[in-house]
Amino acid sequence: MTGVYLQLGYIDLAIASVLLLLAGGLSVAMNLGLEKSLGIAALRTAVQLTIIGMVLKILFALVSPWWTGLAALVMVMLAGYEVTARQTLKLKGGWGYSIATTSMIVAGGIVTILALTTAVRPEPWYDPRFALPLLGMMLGNTLTGVSVGMERLNATLKREKIAIEARLALGHTRRDAFRPYVREAMRAGLMPIINAMSAAGIISLPGMMTGQILAGVDPTEAVKYQILIMFLIAGTTSIGALMAVLATARRLSDERDRLRLDRLKDGAR
Amino acid sequence: MLCVRQLKRLSLGPIDLDLQAGDIAALTGPSGAGKSLLLRAIADLDPNDGKLTLHNQARTDMDAPAWRKRVMYVPAHAGWWADTVEPHFEGLSRSTVKDTLHQVGLESTALGWQVQNLSTGERQRLALVRAVAHKPDVLLLDEPTSGLDPDNVARAEKLITACAADGLGIVFVTHDLDQAERLGNRHLNLTDGRLAEVSA
Structure with missing residues (x-):
């Protein structure tokens, strides 16, 4: 410092x-x-x-890999709960929670481990002082992307039922019939991080960077960290939202290329 | 040609049905009896059980899109996924589409129309043309003429008759017993989930 x-x-x-x-x-x-x-x-x-x-x-x-891993798991599971907690339409039978949690474990895990072993390189690489705050920032943002992406796909498939079934009835595959709506859901899921990256430094001073500056870190150093974090968040959000949206699309169709809205329920609590 | 054995789904069946090339089977029955559900189940659009074959080829041996291209369901309210009419006819023979449009009293300029400006009758005729132009083996028509004026009912019925003459097997849902009599060469009735042949 x-x-x-x-x-x-x-x-x-x-x-x-x-x-x-x-x-x-x-x-x-x-x-x-x-x-x-x-x-x-x-x-x-x-x-x-x-x-x-x-x-x-x-x-x-x-500085134990096991305790760090356990803390990470608890964080991901709470994030999975948050994704589905406020969805107005959700998959029946815990599928929404499972898909959200799995997507975030994979995306958050890959990116956090990649960052720890290549960019940040603490010693040991799983040092919780670096691993947990990094994962926390990944999850906080990926949660939004996954949640918005899944919610949008659920709502759009329900709204466009007639158009989708028209295509299926004409012999289109579920992949073709769903493509525009999967794309729309991905756009919606990635919009917040794209906005955040565009506005960073001009409209908003990101919280982590502000925190580091307040704690006495040189602003140019804090900025480097913030850029790294932004890129990591964008990566995690893309991977997580894509996985969650594609898995949801699969769950809302079946191997006979049918639209399965019966697997959806109103989730307003 | 199309052979349906022990078809079951929620509140429907078991149902047996044999459809021959050239058959035009009218399907009647009270509202809520499951006529649409039966056609959807045959097209495999909803989960269902049963042994279905087309020209002795089992439905389970074909992937679902391939089955639906040959056993085509046309709902009462057609769906549209693009802003103009033309993309809905992508991949179909231009001349077939043009000919078929003519048969239901539409010009090929209709392909340039905006979907949101279409009347109910135009949607219904375009949906029929779209299905016919795919040249399926079986057409499952859900109230194909319900939104049409008498002239266009006559045109649509003529097109359906011509399809059967070409060797298609057709099932159409109707609430109009005169139409069932006039257009159908067979009459099926679905009541309480049971299908029965009505003798002339």
């Missing part, structure tokens, strides 16, 4: 929490009824992050 790292004290956090009290006060004064949710959310942030801070501290001290 080249710059000065300014350590935060609990007093500093307490001062920041005054802003929260202000927001709560506004909610009461304007009768918005948000003070309770606001309080609970703020408490969750504090508790969750404190716990993860302690967990990371222990994991970083252990």
Whole structure:
């Protein structure tokens, strides 16, 4: 590290929490009824992050491939849950969760391991100080791509049922009949990362880079890391979304080239 | 030609049916009896069980697209996947398409039309032409003339008759008993999931 790292004290956090009290006060004064949710959310942030801070501290001290792997698995499984949690249409029988989780394990795993062994190269390569934050950033973004891609495909296939079945009835394969909608779902899934890369530095200063700069890292070094991360995220999101969309397309058709919307259910909880 | 044995799917069957070249079988029955489901099952568009053969070749020995090119289902409401009419006729013989369009009273300029501007009757006739131009062995027509005026009903019926004369086997769903009598040389009835031949 080249710059000065300014350590935060609990007093500093307490001062920041005054802003929260202000927001709560506004909610009461304007009768918005948000003070309770606001309080609970703020408490969750504090508790969750404190716990993860302690967990990371222990994991970083252990530097064990097994504990690191276990932490990674838990992260992926939670990400899989998040993908399907808010889908309005989802695959029956846990298929949505399985497809999302598998896609993210494969995509996140490939890219994280590739980055650790070629670009970042910590010693050992599975050092949790590098592996877990990297994987976390991959998953946070891939989750959006996978979720949007699957949701879009489910919705489009349902909406375009008549057009798709017209093609199938004329002897087109499921591959041909689904192609435009698979393409549309992929576009939707990749749009957020393309936007993020286009806006990076002009409209937004990415959070990781900002964090590094605040922690005293030289901005030009922080930028290099951020570019690496952006590329890794784009790679992971593409692989993950493609896998998830293609697997969903397969699940919503069968070996006799039929459209199987009966494998879809309303998912609004 | 087309032989259906023990065809079953949810709330339907078991159904046996033999269709010969030149047959035009009218399929009638109350609404909700499963007429469309039966035609879809024969075309293998929904999961179903049964032994089906075409010219003694088992359906299970053909991949599904190949089967559907020969045993072609035309739904009551046709689907369109492109903005203009022409892409829906891709890969078909231009002269066949033109001839067939003429037979249902349409010019080949219809290929340049926008799908969203088509009337119900135009959609229905174009969908019939699209299927016929594929030259299948069997046509499964779901209410092929329901949206047509009397002139166009007559044209569509003439086209269907001509197809049968060329050796196609045809099943068509209708609620019009006069049409069943006029167009069909056989009459099938589907009630409560059971298919029966109605004797003239």
